[in-house]
Amino acid sequence: MKNKMLKGAHLSERKCREIVNLFCEDLTATQIAAITGVSRVTINAYVKMIRTRLALFCEEAFPVEHKPDNSITLTLSGDELPKTPYYGFMRHDGQVFSTGLTSMSKELVLNWQRQVSGMQPATMEAIHAVADFTNWRLYRRDIFNNYPIKTASDDISGFWGLTRNRLMKFRGLNRNTLYLHIKECEFRFNHRNEDLQLKLLQMISKHPLHETQYRA
Numbered sequence: 001m002k003n004k005m006l007k008g009a010h011l012s013e014r015k016c017r018e019i020v021n022l023f024c025e026d027l028t029a030t031q032i033a034a035i036t037g038v039s040r041v042t043i044n045a046y047v048k049m050i051r052t053r054l055a056l057f058c059e060e061a062f063p064v065e066h067k068p069d070n071s072i073t074l075t076l077s078g079d080e081l082p083k084t085p086y087y088g089f090m091r092h093d094g095q096v097f098s099t100g101l102t103s104m105s106k107e108l109v110l111n112w113q114r115q116v117s118g119m120q121p122a123t124m125e126a127i128h129a130v131a132d133f134t135n136w137r138l139y140r141r142d143i144f145n146n147y148p149i150k151t152a153s154d155d156i157s158g159f160w161g162l163t164r165n166r167l168m169k170f171r172g173l174n175r176n177t178l179y180l181h182i183k184e185c186e187f188r189f190n191h192r193n194e195d196l197q198l199k200l201l202q203m204i205s206k207h208p209l210h211e212t213q214y215r216a
């Protein structure tokens with residue numbers, strides 16, 4: 001029977017749905033391979049495609065009017081995955097959004113955090129926090145008393161906690177796929193009260209997995 005989820009797949013659609021279900025349960029590729037009997041290499045390929053689909057979904061949801069000029073996304077990176085250790089977080093309409101940031105350094109982040117006039121990246125006013133995944137550190141603006149807008153601290157803290165805890169469990173995390181992991185965390189956080197499997201299957205139904213091929 002034709003697999004509608006992935007064109008030319010060697011696995012059945014039923015087996016693909018099982019992989020999606022186990023992925024939504026937040027199991028590792030090793031655990032999914034053991035349960036399904038599918039090779040680790042194949043599971044890694046499927047999980048990468050699933051994460052790419054989630055990343056594209058999250059990118060479409062990011063409020064365009066608040067996106068910094070130095071954002072880096074899948075749609076702007078051609079056929080390769082975005083690579084950067086710096087990510088901006090913002091809260092909007094009850095959700096937390098993330099975006100990769102280019103042309104950043106520790107000095108620029110500190111200038112942005114302290115609102116040093118003329119010494120910070122432009123168009124980042126909507127960003128509430130910047131994460132440095134090289135040093136696993138979060139820089140927030142709302143810790144300063146002169147910051148005019150107090151962000152929803154609980155949401156930013158909750159998202160950072162989820163992201164840090166999830167990523168640190170991947171020992172030897174491939175930084176080439178960091179973007180996909182962060183976007184997965186964004187999806188899980190913003191839709192934590194929903195049926196993730198149903199939502200993901202609906203997304204794949206509209207845009208099958210074979211449409212999400214990117215090089216690491």
